[in-house]
Amino acid sequence: MNDNMLALENHLCFAVYAASHAFTKAYKPLLAELGVTYPQYLVMLVLWEKRVATVTEIGGALGLDTGTLSPLLKRLEKTGFIRRERSKEDERQVSIQLTPSGLAKREVGTRIGAAIGNATGCGLDSLGQLLQTMKTLRHNLEEA
Amino acid sequence: MNDNMLALENHLCFAVYAASHAFTKAYKPLLAELGVTYPQYLVMLVLWEKRVATVTEIGGALGLDTGTLSPLLKRLEKTGFIRRERSKEDERQVSIQLTPSGLAKREVGTRIGAAIGNATGCGLDSLGQLLQTMKTLRHNLEEA
DNA sequence: TAAAATTATATTGTGCACAACATAAATTGG
């Protein structure tokens, strides 16, 4: 309607974009100890849950394509947290699995996640509600 | 506490990260017509508001550093929407200003913002409330 | 079963995003 609609401060898209960056920055010093970046931490979350996954499965969980994941997974392999092994049954797919070293970092990951949860300053229930709101927002945007 | 805390689906950080990507993807086809990327659109929002700004001012508004902005602004200059001119009074700073061509895209920008606002599927008031929540979240994360 | 289509991953190119470092102009303190 008026000029206010154009103002940066009234754009939800920017508020979400800025909050996402704020999360990445908040995680950074904690993840540095672990030796991974934030997107690498997301991959670790998937693997701590599933233990083994194909590249496609990880991409589906995180919404990332192979152009992003291929080099990222090679870096995680170099760090020693995962192994990449071409499947025997179907040689098109690569099986990504935790190494003992990667599995051992699970507890550290849990601590880091909890620490950031605190840093949001949201109570546990309002945090759960916000989680649901963001999922709905994402879903609506992907529909349209 | 239990395993659920480690699950990807319970991480607010990931929900925000995914929503931010969803915004970028939703904007992409609309911005392609305009000939800019999503971060470039954010810079244009700042300039549509202020008309002229230094690199530092734009960085402050968007939370981006010069390593990101320097090349981005050169691309916007090549597109023809802005001019970069070293200030006469203080030769350390570069004045970024809209060209007539860049100013003329203001109406298109307003339409695009409104279109995405609709795509969120949020009513105007719940959208305003969510905006405030995300600002608070960002602020809390930057404090901690 | 041989050709066509599909599936899974990898590669290349462009554009963010930031840390670390570099440079040059302005400001300040002695």
Add this chain to the structure above:
DNA sequence: CCAATTTATGTTGTGCACAATATAATTTTA
């Protein structure tokens, strides 16, 4: 006024993120 510091911007290197394309293995179909 001159040296030291601060300020504003730029450059380099690493790591996402995705589109477009490539490759190779499987599956389908004729």
